[in-house]
Amino acid sequence: MPSQTPSSAVSADGQDRRKFTSGKVVGLSGELDPTDDDLGVWVERYLDLAVRGVRSAEVTAKISRHLQRLRAWIGSGLGHERVSAITARELAAWRDHLAAAGWQRKDGSAAAMAPATVNNHLAHASALFSWISAHAPAALLPGGDPSKRVEPLRLPAPEVRALNxxxxxxxxxxxxxxxxxxxxxxxxxxxxxxxxxxxxxxxxxxxxxxxxxxxxxxxxxxxxxxxxxxxxxxxxxxxxxxxxxxxxxxxxxxxxxxxxxxxxxxxxxxxxxxxxxxxxxxxxxxxxxxxxxxxxxxxxxxxxxxxxxxxxxxxxxxxxxxxxxxxxxxxxxxxxxxxxxxxxxxxxxxxxxxxxxxxxxxxxxxxxxxxxxxxxxxxxxxxxxxxxxxxxx
Structure with missing residues (x-):
């Protein structure tokens, strides 16, 4: 998938916008371009401008991994990765998929993800869509941020693990x-x-x-x-x-x-x-x-x-x-x-x-x-x- 060029991370005054999560995306057209309506493009823009160099290498790798799972789910289910087609229903289905079979064992078989891990995926997706909402052309998300209408999973009662x-x-x-x-x-x-x-x-x-x-x-x-x-x-x-x-x-x-x-x-x-x-x-x-x-x-x-x-x-x-x-x-x-x-x-x-x-x-x-x-x-x-x-x- 194409990604934002590194030069887009530098503002006119020479500041590195990757250090400022609220910075506007440089050079975006006010009209919706076909390349704008692509989840892969927005994931890379988000990672380049709001995550890499801001979060630790370990956290950056985890966020990237979770968002790539979202891309795979959308691409395999819809046959494309258009951001404008992603609805709350799609994100809720992804949440349920992760909870049922989101983990892959060493032998290749599917296993359920822990509720806390599923919710961590949802949190990273929510951060992505909040960022897209702030920086994208208005036509990209006509219904608003789809992640706002997706409830996280209920967490089980925590297990006490203190040694006696x-x-x-x-x-x-x-x-x-x-x-x-x-x-x-x-x-x-x-x-x-x-x-x-x-x-x-x-x-x-x-x-x-x-x-x-x-x-x-x-x-x-x-x-x-x-x-x-x-x-x-x-x-x-x-x-x-x-x-x-x-x-x-x-x-x-x-x-x-x-x-x-x-x-x-x-x-x-x-x-x-x-x-x-x-x-x-x-x-x-x-x-x-x-x-x-x-x-x-x-x-x-x-x-x-x-x-x-x-x-x-x-x-x-x-x-x-x-x-x-x-x-x-x-x-x-x-x-x-x-x-x-x-x-x-x-x-x-x-x-x-x-x-x-x-x-x-x-x-x-x-x-x-x-x-x-x-x-x-x-x-x-x-x-x-x-x-x-x-x-x-």
């Missing part, structure tokens, strides 16, 4: 011994360890980094993208010995959702784990332009040039620690199943709520979330605690 006290204890026990689970076990390596040398680990393994990540998430409630986005300069203090001695350390300017920023304090476990990582591991993975606090192993060929971890890699790290945990512990009340980064966030929120006397202002400040629905979710107790409330009633 027994699980927190055994997770921390596994973190204390994490290096031992990455040691090489061949005869040659066992012999070196018996002579007093440090036990060899897999060349991609970074147990001190992984321990620091989990302790930081468990002690601050940071989201996985917030962890991946941290720079070393945000850590105060950042010298290992100062971190170990400090009574108060924090991460400043944490970038959250909605372009918000906040500071979070670090507890003893997080301070100690970060000091160990900075002193013994991080230096070996530095690249010339590395600024990230947590770096991928330099031995991984596919890592980013600056070494920064991706949010998806945080999922992998946390999930692997959860799997190690469940192999190590006995008892159904301690088994985690699948450990997710948000489980650590839920746990922190519940513990912070208890420690602060359910102080809403403190919860909003440290969690970076003011939504009542999610504050209630994050501060709900684990099931065994909730069950104990009615045990003797």
């Amino acid at each position: 006290a027994a699980q927190v204890r055994t997770v921390k026990n596994v973190l204390d011994r994490l290096e031992s689970f990455h040691q090489l076990n061949g005869r040659r390596h066992r012999g070196g360890a018996s002579r007093g040398a440090a036990a060899a680990t897999h060349r991609h393994a970074r147990p001190l980094r992984d321990r620091a990540i989990v302790h930081t998430m468990l002690g601050t409630g940071l989201r996985r993208a917030e962890i991946a986005g941290l720079d070393l300069t945000q850590l105060q203090p950042r010298e290992p010995e100062q971190l170990r001695r400090a009574k108060k350390a924090k991460l400043t300017g944490v970038r959250g959702k909605g372009r918000t920023t906040r500071s979070v304090f670090l507890g003893r476990d997080a301070r100690t784990a970060l000091a160990d990582y900075l002193q013994h591991e991080r230096g070996g993975d530095l690249a010339p332009d590395s600024t990230a606090l947590f770096l991928a192993a330099s031995s991984i060929a596919a890592r980013q040039p600056d070494g920064r971890l991706s949010p998806r890699s945080i999922n992998t790290i946390v999930g692997e620690i959860g799997a190690i945990h469940d192999l190590q512990v006995v008892g159904g009340d301690r088994q985690l199943g699948v450990l997710r980064p948000h489980d650590l966030r839920h746990t922190f929120a519940y513990l912070l709520s208890q420690a602060s006397g359910h102080n809403r202002a403190e919860l909003e400040r440290r969690l970076g979330h003011a939504n009542e629905r999610y504050l209630k979710l994050y501060t709900n107790p684990p099931e065994e605690i909730a069950a104990s409330y009615v045990e003797d009633l």
Whole structure:
């Protein structure tokens, strides 16, 4: 599909209009041209002028992916991509399609999308049509913005995922011994360890980094993208010995959702784990332009040039620690199943709520979330605690 040329993103005074989502499209004719009535053209204009360079690379890729799914749905269903033919009925049908079979498994079969994911697609479509309404010739959308008349799906009741006290204890026990689970076990390596040398680990393994990540998430409630986005300069203090001695350390300017920023304090476990990582591991993975606090192993060929971890890699790290945990512990009340980064966030929120006397202002400040629905979710107790409330009633 044709797209707006890069020069259209520059105004007469030299300003880059991609930084201004409300800027008018430069050079559009007042009359409807056949090329104007094309969804692919408008998607590219929107991405070029309102998304790329404004949103993060990860969010830009997601918005583009969602809008391409919309294009595929319209094109396959109508046999064309004319914007003027897109109605609320078409968008509602797309919503229902995503909810029923919008996801493709690895084997190629269709699967339902989660309601929240469907609503995220609708939100990106709504932003696109709002932008088109503001910049397009009047004849392009004679009935107005079609997305305004499409209701999002009802979300199911959120699931509480906070760890109970027994699980927190055994997770921390596994973190204390994490290096031992990455040691090489061949005869040659066992012999070196018996002579007093440090036990060899897999060349991609970074147990001190992984321990620091989990302790930081468990002690601050940071989201996985917030962890991946941290720079070393945000850590105060950042010298290992100062971190170990400090009574108060924090991460400043944490970038959250909605372009918000906040500071979070670090507890003893997080301070100690970060000091160990900075002193013994991080230096070996530095690249010339590395600024990230947590770096991928330099031995991984596919890592980013600056070494920064991706949010998806945080999922992998946390999930692997959860799997190690469940192999190590006995008892159904301690088994985690699948450990997710948000489980650590839920746990922190519940513990912070208890420690602060359910102080809403403190919860909003440290969690970076003011939504009542999610504050209630994050501060709900684990099931065994909730069950104990009615045990003797």
